[in-house]
Amino acid sequence: MQSLIVFSCVLSVAMSGLAGGFVTHDPSDAKHLEKVWRGVKDLNEGSSDVANLLIPIKVVSARSQVVAGIKWEYEVLVGESDCPRRAIAVSQLSKEKCALKKDGTRSLYKIAFWEKPWENFEQFSIEKIRSVASTEHI
Numbered sequence: 614m615q616s617l618i619v620f621s622c623v624l625s626v627a628m629s630g631l632a633g634g635f636v637t638h639d640p641s642d643a644k645h646l647e648k649v650w651r652g653v654k655d656l657n658e659g660s661s662d663v664a665n666l667l668i669p670i671k672v673v674s675a676r677s678q679v680v681a682g683i684k685w686e687y688e689v690l691v692g693e694s695d696c697p698r699r700a701i702a703v704s705q706l707s708k709e710k711c712a713l714k715k716d717g718t719r720s721l722y723k724i725a726f727w728e729k730p731w732e733n734f735e736q737f738s739i740e741k742i743r744s745v746a747s748t749e750h751i
Contacts, residue, residue, distance in 0.1 A: 633679060635686070640672040649689050650707070652724040655737045656691070657703045663718055666701065668694045668711055670719070673751055682729035688742065689724055690751050693717030719745040 638645065649669045657666050673688040696711035725738040745751060 635676045635678045638675040638677060640675040640687075642675070645672045645675045645685075645687060648685060648726050649687055649724060651735070652687070652726055652737045652739060653689075653691060654703050654706055656722065656724075656739050657698075657706065659739070661698070663693050664697060665714060665717065666694045666696045666698055666703065666706055666711055667691050668706070668708065668713060670713060671751065673721070680727070682727055682732075682734070685726040685728070687724045687726070689722050690719060690745065691722050692719045716747055719747060719749075721745055721751065 646669065649672055653667055653669050660667070668691065670690040670692045673690055674686075676686050678684045678686075693714045694711035694717070695714045696706070701710055721742040721744075723740045723742055725740075726735065727738075728735045
């Protein structure tokens with residue numbers, strides 16, 4: 614009887630995914646793009662590689678993990694906007710103020726976002742994966 618209980622517990626954990634493991638989400642959900650915009654603001658504050666501000670084009674993948682809060686990991690296609698760096702403050706960056714620059718640079722980034730809403734805590738980690746040709750479809 615005890616082995617049946619242990620087996621059923623192991624089976625339920627295996628069927629539901631590993632506790633503490635990553636859960637995949639629909640990258641087209643609007644809540645992910647909102648988090649990504651905040652991450653791209655951090656990217657712009659720490660980068661001066663291009664003359665214009667960078668903006669997110671598309672969330673390619675989204676996943677989360679419960680770790681003393683929630684850790685979100687995104688792969689994001691980011692592109693150069695038509696807003697020069699000195700024309701707008703990074704804190705004011707939005708899709709209403711800056712549009713994607715035609716034939717501007719594009720890159721794929723990994724944006725990790727750790728949040729603890731009950732402590733008003735958020736931390737971003739941003740890593741460039743690779744450059745993306747303007748003709749490449751992602």
